[in-house]
Amino acid sequence: MNGENGVRFLLIPLNNFNMLPFGGFLDKLRFSADEADNSQQRYCSWKISSHTKGLVVSSSGIPINVELELCEVQLGNFDYVVFFGSRTAIESQQQAAYYRSFIRTVAAKRIPIVSIDNACFTLAELGLLNRHQVVVHWRHHSEFKATYPKVVVRDEQLYHFDRKLISCTGGSAAIDLAVVILQNHVGQTRAEKGLADMLVDENRSMQHRLKSSEQGLYRNRHMDRAASLMQENLEQTITVEQVAALIGISRRQLDRLFQQKLGVSARNYWQELRLQHVYWRLTHSGHDLARLADEVGVRDISYLCKIFKKRFGITPGQCRRDSIA
Numbered sequence: 001m002n003g004e005n006g007v008r009f010l011l012i013p014l015n016n017f018n019m020l021p022f023g024g025f026l027d028k029l030r031f032s033a034d035e036a037d038n039s040q041q042r043y044c045s046w047k048i049s050s051h052t053k054g055l056v057v058s059s060s061g062i063p064i065n066v067e068l069e070l071c072e073v074q075l076g077n078f079d080y081v082v083f084f085g086s087r088t089a090i091e092s093q094q095q096a097a098y099y100r101s102f103i104r105t106v107a108a109k110r111i112p113i114v115s116i117d118n119a120c121f122t123l124a125e126l127g128l129l130n131r132h133q134v135v136v137h138w139r140h141h142s143e144f145k146a147t148y149p150k151v152v153v154r155d156e157q158l159y160h161f162d163r164k165l166i167s168c169t170g171g172s173a174a175i176d177l178a179v180v181i182l183q184n185h186v187g188q189t190r191a192e193k194g195l196a197d198m199l200v201d202e203n204r205s206m207q208h209r210l211k212s213s214e215q216g217l218y219r220n221r222h223m224d225r226a227a228s229l230m231q232e233n234l235e236q237t238i239t240v241e242q243v244a245a246l247i248g249i250s251r252r253q254l255d256r257l258f259q260q261k262l263g264v265s266a267r268n269y270w271q272e273l274r275l276q277h278v279y280w281r282l283t284h285s286g287h288d289l290a291r292l293a294d295e296v297g298v299r300d301i302s303y304l305c306k307i308f309k310k311r312f313g314i315t316p317g318q319c320r321r322d323s324i325a
Contacts (some may be wrong), residue, residue, distance in 0.1 A: 004045040006033070007185035010078040012050060012070075014095050014119065016086040017059045021116050021174035023084065028178035029053075031194020032186060043186050049073055059087035070102045079180065081106050085118030085170070089140055090285055092118040096125040103128060110164055114177070117170030124148040134167040135160045142234040142277060142295040143285075155232045157206045172200075177201040191242050223257050228272045234277050236297035238315040240266050275311050278304070282316055284324035289316050 008080040009029060013022050026046065050056050055063040075081075082130050085097075103126055106113055115123050120136055121144065122281040123129050131151040136144045145153055154160050158173035159180070168177045175198065182191035192203060225247045229238070238246075243266070244254040251266075258266045273298035281292050289301055298304045309315050314322070 006041075006045060007080070007182065008078045009044065009046040010073065010075075010081045011046055011048045011084070012082065012099075013048070013056050013058070013064065013084040014086045014092060014122065015056060016059050016088075016091050017056070017084045017086055018117055018170060019060050019062060020172065021168070021170045022058070022084045024172055025084075025116065025178045027198060028175050028182070028194065031197060032178075032182050032190050037194075037197070043190060044182065047073075051095075051102075070099070073102075074250070075106060075109055077110060078111065079185075080112050080114055080166075082114040082116065083119035083122060084116050085120065087118070087120060088284060089118050089121045089143055092121040093125045096122045100126055107164070111166045112166060113283060114166045114168065114181075116168045116174050117175070120167055121147075122145065123165075124151055132165050133160060133162045134165070135169050136167075137169045137171075138231060139280075141232050143281065145180060145235065146291065146295045154185070156228065158204060159206050173204070175200060176204045176206075180206075209320075220261065221247055222265040223261060225265065226257075228270070230266075230273055234274050234296045235294070236270075240270065271307070272311075274298070275308060278308060278316065279312060279319060282320045292316075 011022070011026065015257050024181050029046055030039050031037070031046050033044045034042050047068050048064065048066055049068040049070055049072075050066040052068055053069050054189040056066055057063045069124055086095065099122065103113070103123065107128060113123070113128070117132065117137060118140065120129065120134050121140075124134075124144070125146070129148065131152075135154050135157045141153060141155070144151070154195055157169075159166065159168040159177040166177070166181070168174055179191045179195075180203070195201075195203065229243050229246060232265075240254065241251045244251045247254075254266045258269050262269060264272070277296055278292050281287065281295070289304070291299050293299070293304045308319075312319065
């Protein structure tokens with residue numbers, strides 16, 4: 001156990017942070033911090049900070065009040081600094097400037113930094129993740145890989161430990177990560193305390209594969225695995241043949257499965273995932289089409305425009321204009 005109040009956490013929610021990972025992580029600390037359900041900070045403790053005092057508003061519009069400004073933080077009082085990212089990648093990137101000096105000081109003091117949800121974009125924007133391995137929420141895989149090629153993205157993991165850097169994909173995985181961190185300081189029993197109260201069955205391992213993902217609807221382990229690999233490799237760093245080989249079947253068998261279940265070939269299914277990604281990015285970011293084409297491995301922008309219009313009935317430009325109208 002660390003210090004007078006056990007293991008100590010500094011929690012930093014960025015503007016427009018997602019409430020689920022923040023609340024899940026914090027509530028897990030609360031349950032492990034004391035006997036019964038008294039919410040006293042005995043075995044672990046926490047403070048919430050930001051670059052300014054006052055209200056930090058979550059993506060759901062619910063604010064939390066911050067009374068500790070970064071300039072007032074005594075880093076010697078904390079064992080972990082935990083960042084909770086904004087709802088969108090671009091918001092997380094834009095806030096990097098507020099934390100540049102602070103994060104460099106934290107890194108220099110070798111205090112472990114925890115990146116949850118899109119906070120990975122904040123840290124990567126500052127160059128802190130270069131030559132590190134991280135996990136990224138599946139929806140942002142291609143965007144992150146294209147933006148920060150010096151960072152290694154670990155696929156199919158909920159969280160990852162790399163030296164003094166810990167990353168988490170977000171959502172309820174923040175609870176799983178909190179348990180693992182706490183185990184190293186207060187033991188497994190206390191780390192898992194309160195999971196039943198939170199209606200969590202068990203702590204998931206970092207390699208846990210989500211049964212609730214949309215790919216899981218196929219109820220076929222080969223298709224589920226193939227669809228997962230395709231989702232994580234929208235930039236086509238691997239081929240359909242390699243996908244089939246990775247799951248232990250032939251390309252012909254893989255196509256037969258997709259035809260039977262969905263009426264399309266594996267290649268056409270992969271293209272649909274890429275086009276859906278471009279559509280989502282056009283409506284949720286300001287990046288140009290060249291950048292989005294790179295994210296899905298299309299080198300010819302005119303070809304991307306052609307297949308996009310064929311699929312959605314509008315051009316990429318019209319799609320973006322409609323989204324901001």
